[in-house]
Amino acid sequence: MIFPEDFVWGAATASYQIEGAVKEDGRGQSIWDTFSHAPGNVANGDTGDVACDHYHRYQDDVGLMRELGLAAYRFSIAWPRIQPDGWGSINPRGLAFYDRLVDALLEADISPYVTLYHWDLPQGLEERGGWTDRDTAFRFADYAQAVHDKLGDRVGDWATLNEPWVSAYLGYGNGVHAPGQRDPAAAMRSAHHLLLGHGLAARRLRDGGARRIMLVVNSAPVLTPAQVNDPAAVPGEADAAAVHRIHTLLTRQFLDPAVNGTYPAEVLEAAERNGGAGHIKDGDLELINAPIDLVGVNYYNPCVVESGPGLPADAAWPGSEGVRFATADAPTTAMGWPIVPDGLSRLLVRLSRDYPRVGLMVTENGAAFEDVVENGRVHDADRVAYLNGHLREVWRAIEAGADLRGYLVWSLLDNFEWAEGYRRRFGIVHVDFTTQTRVLKDSAVWYRDVIARNGL
Numbered sequence: 001m002i003f004p005e006d007f008v009w010g011a012a013t014a015s016y017q018i019e020g021a022v023k024e025d026g027r028g029q030s031i032w033d034t035f036s037h038a039p040g041n042v043a044n045g046d047t048g049d050v051a052c053d054h055y056h057r058y059q060d061d062v063g064l065m066r067e068l069g070l071a072a073y074r075f076s077i078a079w080p081r082i083q084p085d086g087w088g089s090i091n092p093r094g095l096a097f098y099d100r101l102v103d104a105l106l107e108a109d110i111s112p113y114v115t116l117y118h119w120d121l122p123q124g125l126e127e128r129g130g131w132t133d134r135d136t137a138f139r140f141a142d143y144a145q146a147v148h149d150k151l152g153d154r155v156g157d158w159a160t161l162n163e164p165w166v167s168a169y170l171g172y173g174n175g176v177h178a179p180g181q182r183d184p185a186a187a188m189r190s191a192h193h194l195l196l197g198h199g200l201a202a203r204r205l206r207d208g209g210a211r212r213i214m215l216v217v218n219s220a221p222v223l224t225p226a227q228v229n230d231p232a233a234v235p236g237e238a239d240a241a242a243v244h245r246i247h248t249l250l251t252r253q254f255l256d257p258a259v260n261g262t263y264p265a266e267v268l269e270a271a272e273r274n275g276g277a278g279h280i281k282d283g284d285l286e287l288i289n290a291p292i293d294l295v296g297v298n299y300y301n302p303c304v305v306e307s308g309p310g311l312p313a314d315a316a317w318p319g320s321e322g323v324r325f326a327t328a329d330a331p332t333t334a335m336g337w338p339i340v341p342d343g344l345s346r347l348l349v350r351l352s353r354d355y356p357r358v359g360l361m362v363t364e365n366g367a368a369f370e371d372v373v374e375n376g377r378v379h380d381a382d383r384v385a386y387l388n389g390h391l392r393e394v395w396r397a398i399e400a401g402a403d404l405r406g407y408l409v410w411s412l413l414d415n416f417e418w419a420e421g422y423r424r425r426f427g428i429v430h431v432d433f434t435t436q437t438r439v440l441k442d443s444a445v446w447y448r449d450v451i452a453r454n455g456l
C-alpha cells in the first residue's frame with residue numbers, strides 16, 4: 001500500500017503534556033496547573049510540572065524526529081507562556097522558546113504544525129469565567145494574532161483549537177478535565193465560545209497570511225454494537241435515532257458551524273433545555289464560519305451507543321436523553337478503548353462526504369498499551385499492530401476518494417496523559433520520567449520504515 005507522493009507523515013504532542021518548566025521564563029499558570037495540583041483529579045497525583053522536560057530537551061527531541069524521518073511535527077503553544085494571565089502584553093521569553101523550536105524544526109527539514117490551544121487556558125482567564133465567558137473568545141483571537149505575527153513567516157500550518165468538544169464537555173460538563181466544572185449549561189456555553197474563538201482567530205490568521213488553517217476535532221463513527229463488526233447491520237428506529245443524536249453532539253455540533261455556518265437543530269434544542277441559547281448572538285455563526293482549509297481528525301475508537309428509553313443525559317452529553325453508551329465486541333487498549341481500525345476509514349469517508357469543501361488530515365491516532373522495557377528496548381508489537389491496522393484504513397479511505405493530506409501519530413513521546421497522568425503511555429518513543437532518557441520503541445522503528453517507504 002503506497003500513499004500519495006505528497007502525503008504528510010508526522011507525529012503530534014501538546015504543550016502541557018510534554019514541556020514541564022511550568023514556572024520558567026515568565027510562564028503563567030494554566031487551568032491544568034491548577035487542576036492537576038488539586039488532590040484527586042489526576043492519577044497518582046501526577047502533574048505536568050516536569051513531564052518530558054521538553055522545554056529544555058527540545059533540541060534532542062527534534063533530533064529524534066529527524067532520525068524517524070518525520071515530515072511534520074504537530075505541537076501546541078502554551079498560551080500562559082505568551083500572555084501569563086491570558087491577556088495584555090506579550091512575554092518575549094515565552095515566545096522565544098517557540099521561535100527556537102520552529103527554527104530547530106526547519107533546520108531538521110521538518111514542517112511545524114502549530115496548535116494554538118490544546119487545553120491549557122491561562123488561569124487568569126478562568127477566574128473571569130474561562131470559556132463560559134464570551135470575552136475569552138476575543139482574548140484567544142488576540143493571542144492567536146500575537147503568535148502568528150512572530151512565527152507566521154516560518155509556520156504555514158495552523159490549528160486554532162484541539163478538540164473543543166473535550167474542552168467544553170469534559171472541562172465544564174462532567175469535570176473530569178480542567179477546570180473541573182460540572183454544569184451542562186456551562187459546557188454548552190463554552191462550546192459556543194470556543195467555536196467563536198476559533199472563528200475570530202481564523203480570521204486573524206488569514207488576515208496575517210496563514211497558508212493553511214484547520215480546526216481539530218475528536219470525532220468517531222457512532223455505531224450500534226451490531227454495527228461495530230458488521231457495517232451492513234441495520235439498526236432499529238430507536239437505535240438509529242440514538243446514533244444520529246450522538247453523531248450530532250460529537251461532530252456536527254462543531255463542524256456544521258465551522259464549515260457550513262449552521263447549528264444542527266438538535267444542538268439549539270439541547271441549549272434551550274440547558275440554560276438557554278441566549279449566548280448565541282446574532283452574527284456569531286457568520287463569525288464562526290471563517291473559511292478553513294482542513295479539518296484535523298483525532299480518531300482513536302468508535303463511539304458505541306444504543307437507545308435506552310428514559311435514560312437521563314450524561315453530564316458530558318447534554319441533549320443525549322434516551323441514549324445508552326454501550327461497549328464494543330472488540331479488543332481494547334490500556335485506556336479500555338475498543339480497537340476498531342475500520343472505524344477510521346468509515347469516519348474519514350463520511351466526513352469527506354459530509355464536508356466536501358475542506359480537506360482532511362489525521363492529526364491524532366495512536367494507542368496506550370502496557371509497555372515493558374527489556375534490555376533497553378520496548379517491543380510494543382501491540383502498538384505496531386494498532387498503527388498498521390489503522391494506516392491500512394487510512395489508505396482505504398484515500399482509495400475511496402477521501403481528500404486526506406496526512407497522518408500524525410499520537411504521540412511522539414510518552415507524556416502526561418491528562419487525568420491518567422503518566423500511567424498511560426501513548427508514545428512511539430519511551431520516556432523514563434526519572435532519568436528523562438528517551439528510547440525508540442519498536443513502533444518508532446516500524447514507523448520510520450513506513451515513512452521511508454511512504455507506505456505499508
Ligand SMILES: OC[C@@H]1[C@@H](O)[C@H](O)[C@@H](O)c2nc(CNc3ccccc3)cn21
Nearest residue numbers: 014162163166218298300364410417426
Ligand atoms: O488520550 C490520548 C490523546 C490525548 O493525549 C491528547 O492530548 C488529546 O488530543 C486526545 N484526544 C483524544 C480523543 N478524545 C478524547 C479525549 C479525552 C478523553 C476521551 C477521549 C485522545 N487524545
